[in-house]
Every structure is written in structure tokens, then in C-alpha cells.
Amino acid sequence: MTKPVKMPLADRINSLPPYLFEAIDRMKQETLSAGVDLIDVSIGDPDMPTPSHIVERMKAAVENPENHRYPSSAGMLSYRRAVSGWYRQRFGVSLEPETEVLSLIGSKEAVAHFPLAFINPGDTVLYTSPGYPVYPVGPLFAGGQTHALPLTADNGFLPDLESIPQDVLGKAKLFFFNYPNNPTTACATREFFDEVVEFASRNNIIACHDAAYSEIYFDGKKPLSFLEVDGAKDVGIELHSLSKTYNMTGWRLGFAAGSKEIIAGLAKIKSNMDSGVFQAVQEAGIAALETDDSVLAEIRNTYQERRDALAEGLTSLGLEFSLPEASFYIWTKAPAGHTSSSFVELLLKKAGILATPGNGFGDAGEGYVRFALTVSVERVREAAERMKEVL
Numbered sequence: 295m296t297k298p299v300k301m302p303l304a305d306r307i308n309s310l311p312p313y314l315f316e317a318i319d320r321m322k323q324e325t326l327s328a329g330v331d332l333i334d335v336s337i338g339d340p341d342m343p344t345p346s347h348i349v350e351r352m353k354a355a356v357e358n359p360e361n362h363r364y365p366s367s368a369g370m371l372s373y374r375r376a377v378s379g380w381y382r383q384r385f386g387v388s389l390e391p392e393t394e395v396l397s398l399i400g401s402k403e404a405v406a407h408f409p410l411a412f413i414n415p416g417d418t419v420l421y422t423s424p425g426y427p428v429y430p431v432g433p434l435f436a437g438g439q440t441h442a443l444p445l446t447a448d449n450g451f452l453p454d455l456e457s458i459p460q461d462v463l464g465k466a467k468l469f470f471f472n473y474p475n476n477p478t479t480a481c482a483t484r485e486f487f488d489e490v491v492e493f494a495s496r497n498n499i500i501a502c503h504d505a506a507y508s509e510i511y512f513d514g515k516k517p518l519s520f521l522e523v524d525g526a527k528d529v530g531i532e533l534h535s536l537s538k539t540y541n542m543t544g545w546r547l548g549f550a551a552g553s554k555e556i557i558a559g560l561a562k563i564k565s566n567m568d569s570g571v572f573q574a575v576q577e578a579g580i581a582a583l584e585t586d587d588s589v590l591a592e593i594r595n596t597y598q599e600r601r602d603a604l605a606e607g608l609t610s611l612g613l614e615f616s617l618p619e620a621s622f623y624i625w626t627k628a629p630a631g632h633t634s635s636s637f638v639e640l641l642l643k644k645a646g647i648l649a650t651p652g653n654g655f656g657d658a659g660e661g662y663v664r665f666a667l668t669v670s671v672e673r674v675r676e677a678a679e680r681m682k683e684v685l
């Protein structure tokens with residue numbers, strides 16, 4: 295008989311916190327198998343389909359044998375040109391497609407891989423918290439340390455860069471921040487981005503802005519790009535994803551833009567680890583980046599209608615939140631006497647609603663839950679009705 299291999303997982307895996315959405319998925323499966331009519335507002339995955347002109351471009355691109363071969367790791371020049379054109383049009387920022395733009399297999403992989411390019415054991419990575427759960431993962435894989443900067447209602451969900459202890463600053467090499475913010479929905483001011491540029495330059499820290507929600511905004515208030523502010527291209531990069539903007543989470547496409555030297559570092563890691571994005575997906579990405587604004591306006595209106603319906607329900611229940619100007623979430627304070635987890639459990643067991651506990655995004659998220667606006671407005675209203683019966 296062959297003796298089976300018994301191998302413990304590597305320390306870097308054992309040091310990770312449990313991935314938030316795995317636990318939520320388990321709760322979801324349990325509830326569904328009990329036959330509950332579940333309203334799932336837990337995960338930020340758009341329920342609307344990818345716009346049809348993008349799907350059509352993909353169909354044609356799949357037929358082209360030139361697209362069946364290995365793509366370049368950096369991305370097709372035509373895709374990077376489309377990104378550069380999009381930046382110019384949307385933000386008035388000019389980018390050199392050859393050196394200042396890089397294709398990504400979605401922005402999650404870049405968040406996870408980026409620290410490998412610049413972090414040595416002993417180095418520290420700063421990140422805003424509550425936040426996207428992947429920010430602390432890449433640094434740990436690289437053997438580095440992390441330091442969370444709390445986002446609270448008191449600081450308007452913008453980190454207090456002045457409060458970072460000097461010994462942490464001395465070791466800090468990289469700073470992840472994300473606006474419009476998931477999960478708090480806060481938007482950055484120009485003053486804050488200016489402050490980040492000054493902070494990064496003074497302390498020699500790479501600024502990495504995750505802008506996954508820059509195009510999901512309400513009431514016509516367009517969020518800023520970090521690269522719009524003076525000096526940003528000297529200190530950092532910005533990560534974008536086509537996932538949320540164009541309902542393309544399954545396609546795996548994004549891009550990084552900014553400082554040539556920093557982009558080159560990320561490109562070095564990526565060229566050693568992956569072989570780029572399927573060219574047909576990049577061609578579809580070009581079609582996405584050229585989407586008529588009326589298509590996007592319709593998507594935004596749909597989210598805005600849902601936001602307003604949920605906001606009305608939460609207000610009538612006396613729950614505390616600030617009305618989001620962007621993203622597709624509502625970051626809501628749990629009612630008095632509840633923790634994040636106890637409120638999520640109550641909603642699941644008594645109302646058949648699955649929300650995300652705020653503490654899953656980091657300690658500073660304790661006391662909050664996140665509702666995603668990724669179900670129809672009818673289901674949002676139904677969720678509000680069910681909550682009324684429970685609270």
C-alpha cells in the first residue's frame with residue numbers, strides 16, 4: 295500500500311484569516327438547503343448581465359485564431375491604448391500605453407501580487423480597514439508585515455495619516471487605499487488625495503489606489519481618479535477593474551496605471567507568474583471601455599433606484615447609515631445591542647436576508663453590516679419589509 299503524503303499547509307497559509315466569503319457561502323448553502331427564500335445581499339457581484347455589445351465583440355474575437363495563442367503578459371497594445379484613451383476622456387489624465395498601463399487578470403490578482411514586487415521580509419504595508427480582504431494577504435505572502443489604518447464615521451472614513459507611529463512609517467513601503475470605498479461607500483476628496491501624494495513622497499512609500507468603483511456613482515457626482523492630482527504619477531499607481539463597471543466579474547479583466555517604474559515592478563512579477571489575459575477578453579475589454587455612456591447611465595440608475603429603496607427602508611427602521619454617493623453598497627450600523635455578527639445572524643435566521651458582517655472587513659468594521667444593492671428593487675423592498683417584521 296502506498297503511504298499517503300501528509301503535508302501541513304505552509305505557514306503563510308496558516309497565518310491567513312479565514313476568507314470572509316467562504317464562511318458566508320457556507321451559511322448561504324445551509325439556509326438555501328433548508329428551503330428558505332433567501333435574499334442574498336452579501337457579495338458585491340452585479341446581478342445584471344454584461345452589456346450585449348461586449349458579449350458580441352467577445353463572440354467575434356473568439357473566432358479569430360490569432361487570439362488562440364499566448365497573449366503578452368503586459369496586455370495587447372490595442373487594449374492598453376483603449377485604457378489610455380479612457381483615462382484621458384474620463385479624467386483628463388494622459389498615460390503612455392506602452393509603459394504606464396498594464397493589463398490585469400482582474401484587480402484582485404494585482405492586489406495580491408503587487409507586494410511581491412516591492413516588499414521584503416520586515417517591510418510594512420499600510421492599508422485602510424475595514425477594506426477589501428485581500429490587502430493584507432499579498433504582504434503576508436511576501437513575508438512582510440501589515441498595519442491597518444482604521445476608517446471610522448468620526449474621520450469620515452478617510453485614514454488619519456498623521457497618526458501612524460514613526461516606527462511603522464520607518465518600515466512602510468506600500469499603502470493600499472480604495473475610494474469609492476468598499477465597504478464604507480465613502481468617496482475621497484481632492485484634499486485627501488493631495489495629502490496622500492505629499493505623505494507618500496515625504497516618507498518614500500508607494501501609493502496604490504484601488505479604484506474598482508470609480509464608475510458606479512450617483513446623482514451625477516463623478517468620483518476622482520488618484521492620478522488626477524498633481525504628483526500622483528510620481529508616487530503610485532491606480533488599479534481599475536472592468537468587473538463592477540461593466541458587469542464583468544466573471545471575465546477577469548482589469549488594468550493598472552501610473553508610475554512607469556512601479557508598473558514595471560508589477561509587470562516583472564506578473565510576467566514570471568502568469569501569461570496575461572486571453573486576447574479575446576481584452577478585445578471585449580476594448581469594446582467595454584468604449585461603451586456609450588447611456589448604457590452606463592442605465593446601470594447607475596438601476597443601482598440608484600435600489601439605493602433609494604433600501605435607504606428608505608433603513609431610515610424607517612431607525613437604522614444609521616450615510617447615503618452612498620458611489621459604489622453599490624449601504625454601510626449600515628447594527629441596531630443598539632447588536633454586534634455585526636449577531637445582527638447578520640438575526641437577519642438570516644428571522645428574515646431570510648444574507649448581509650455581510652462588517653467585522654469581516656477588519657476590526658474597525660465591527661458594529662456594521664454591509665448590504666449590497668445587487669438584487670432587484672422589488673427584492674430590496676421585500677428585504678425592507680421583512681426587516682420591519684423582525685426589528
Ligand SMILES: *Cc1c(COP(=O)(O)O)cnc(C)c1O
Binds near residue numbers: 399403426504
Ligand atoms: C471587487 C473588488 C475588487 C476586485 O475586482 P476584480 O473582479 O478582481 O477586478 C478589488 N477591489 C475592491 C475594493 C473590490 O470591491
